Amino acid sequence: MGLSAVTLSQTREPLEIIITQGVDSALPIAIVPFAWPGGTGPHAEVSTVIANDLRRSGRFAPMPAADMPSRPVSIADIQYKDWRLVGMDNLVIGQVKHTESDRFVVEFRLIDVITSKQLAGFRIPTNAANLRLTAHHISDIIFEAILGVKGAFATRIAYVTVEKLGNKQSRFQLQIADSDGFNARTILDSGEPLLSPAWSPLGDRLAYVSFEEQNSAIYVQNIRTGRREKVVSGRGINSSPAFSPDGRQLVITRSLDGNPDIYLLDLASKKTRRLTTHPAIDTEARWTPDGRHIVFTSDRGGGPQIYRLAIDGGRPERLTFNMGNYNSRASLSPDGKLMAVVNGGDNGYRIALVDLENGYFDILSDASLDESPSFAPNGAMIIYATMGRSGAELAAVSVDGRVRQRLALQHGEVREPAWGPIRK
Numbered sequence: 001m002g003l004s005a006v007t008l009s010q011t012r013e014p015l016e017i018i019i020t021q022g023v024d025s026a027l028p029i030a031i032v033p034f035a036w037p038g039g040t041g042p043h044a045e046v047s048t049v050i051a052n053d054l055r056r057s058g059r060f061a062p063m064p065a066a067d068m069p070s071r072p073v074s075i076a077d078i079q080y081k082d083w084r085l086v087g088m089d090n091l092v093i094g095q096v097k098h099t100e101s102d103r104f105v106v107e108f109r110l111i112d113v114i115t116s117k118q119l120a121g122f123r124i125p126t127n128a129a130n131l132r133l134t135a136h137h138i139s140d141i142i143f144e145a146i147l148g149v150k151g152a153f154a155t156r157i158a159y160v161t162v163e164k165l166g167n168k169q170s171r172f173q174l175q176i177a178d179s180d181g182f183n184a185r186t187i188l189d190s191g192e193p194l195l196s197p198a199w200s201p202l203g204d205r206l207a208y209v210s211f212e213e214q215n216s217a218i219y220v221q222n223i224r225t226g227r228r229e230k231v232v233s234g235r236g237i238n239s240s241p242a243f244s245p246d247g248r249q250l251v252i253t254r255s256l257d258g259n260p261d262i263y264l265l266d267l268a269s270k271k272t273r274r275l276t277t278h279p280a281i282d283t284e285a286r287w288t289p290d291g292r293h294i295v296f297t298s299d300r301g302g303g304p305q306i307y308r309l310a311i312d313g314g315r316p317e318r319l320t321f322n323m324g325n326y327n328s329r330a331s332l333s334p335d336g337k338l339m340a341v342v343n344g345g346d347n348g349y350r351i352a353l354v355d356l357e358n359g360y361f362d363i364l365s366d367a368s369l370d371e372s373p374s375f376a377p378n379g380a381m382i383i384y385a386t387m388g389r390s391g392a393e394l395a396a397v398s399v400d401g402r403v404r405q406r407l408a409l410q411h412g413e414v415r416e417p418a419w420g421p422i423r424k
Contacts, residue, residue: 015159015181015394015414019056021404026061027146029054030088033065034108035073035095046096046106049135052180053153054142058403063088075109075118083113090119090146094138102128106135110142120145132182133423140422152376154423155179157383158187158197158206159394160416161409174208176223176420181407187221188228198250199420200243206418207231207241207250218252220267232265232272240284245291251275253283262296264311275309276316284329289336295319297328304328306341323352323361329372333379338399340364340373340382351384353399364397374419383407385415 031051054060069082072093083091094108109121120141126134133154140151156176163171172194177184188194192211199206207220217233218241232238236255243250250265254272262275262285276282280300287294288308295308298316303325307316319339320327326344333339336356343352343361348368354361369387376383381403383396388406392413396405408414 015177015184015407015409017056017181018406018408019058019404020406021058021402026059027090028063028088029060029090029092029142029146030063030068030083031092032068032071032073032094034093034106035071037095037097046131046135046138047092047094049132049180050092050139050142053136053139053151056180056405057143057151057153058398058405059143059147075111078111080113080116088113090142092142096131099125104128104131106131106138108138110145132178136178136180136423149380150378150422152378152380152419152422153179155377156203156420156423157394158199158416158418158420159414160194160197161412161414162392163412174206176206179419187223187226195416196240197416197418198242199418201245201247201421203421203423205243205247207243209239209241218250220250231267231270242286244287245289251285251287251294253285262294262309275311278316286330286332288332289334295330295332295339297330306330306339319356320354321359323354327352331373331375331382333375333399334377335379338375338379340375340384342371342373351382351397353382362401364399364401365395367395370395372416374417376419377422381419383417383419385417 051062091111136154139153143151174188195209221228240253285296329342339354351365373384393408
């Protein structure tokens with residue numbers, strides 16, 4: 001099968017997101033359909049996207065539009081008594097104004113119904129192509145204003161889809177989609193496996209592993225232009241890329257002498273520097289948020305465990321204790337205080353969350369073949385790969401275990417998730 005790298009306009013089947021568990025005390029909120037002065041327009045989609053964002057977070061229970069006692073546009077239109085009678089805590093009102101050509105201004109206000117005070121309000125210029133993104137940004141503002149936690153709705157996820165073609169052949173596609181599964185598009189289409197997508201800090205590039213030349217090679221691809229560059233290839237293993245916090249380096253796994261070790265790759269000069277030299281397997285490195293350390297998987301103690309190593313050198317420090325004989329695929333929270341790992345035990349492979357300050361851990365997932373955890377940029381959710389009834393799919397869980405989602409395709413399998421940074 002051939003290879004296609006420039007397919008950025010090609011839309012794909014959206015990921016279907018199903019909330020399998022939410023919090024018992026989800027907050028009631030009303031997202032009043034946004035007005036469209038002067039006629040009809042995309043107002044309904046904006047408010048619908050906001051309501052769907054908040055609903056799938058598991059933290060909010062948006063009121064159906066049909067049950068709303070009124071549809072205010074301005075603060076003067078709000079009858080607070082009516083909204084209190086139907087049990088609303090918060091109310092979102094707004095409108096979409098057409099300014100010129102395909103330009104719009106989206107205005108919204110978040111109102112505390114109990115106190116009758118405005119919690120947030122903005123006028124956001126945008127265009128037709130970015131109306132959904134603007135809605136996601138509004139969802140982020142609402143989420144943070146009420147819960148005190150940054151939202152992660154205006155983000156994207158990368159993942160690999162696999163379609164079985166028969167004759168032992170498969171089609172692999174590296175795709176990106178908005179956090180709600182919409183706007184899915186193919187970054188790379190290949191007849192050979194694609195692995196380990198990793199976002200750059202600005203969200204403008206993806207690093208990944210491709211087997212298109214039979215041996216593994218690491219590529220970096222510009223998401224907007226489709227331009228790609230092979231940055232590491234050659235004999236042995238070339239795998240597990242991860243961008244440094246400044247986007248200038250990759251930490252990678254290579255086996256130049258037959259043994260997998262961790263290397264630093266400078267993306268400008270293409271020079272590499274070896275970080276580990278142990279005869280054990282060292283792989284799956286990820287950066288700490290300050291860029292001064294990496295965490296990685298190593299079996300130097302007899303079984304796979306997670307270690308931390310300073311970029312400038314020193315002895316690796318083991319991080320996983322009293323968690324069984326198998327811990328791998330570490331992902332760090334944006335503040336560096338929590339670490340998600342794949343924990344192996346009698347019940348299979350599940351996602352565990354480790355508090356790096358005290359060493360305590362919790363098992364967050366409940367299947368038996370869970371892997372590839374990746375934190376949301378706000379640190380509140382973790383996306384990971386799992387096995388569903390129809391094959392490989394994605395799942396997400398909140399760090400407190402109270403909210404669970406399932407993300408699946410109607411056709412084919414999906415795996416290797418990576419949650420991207422918040423879009424500007």
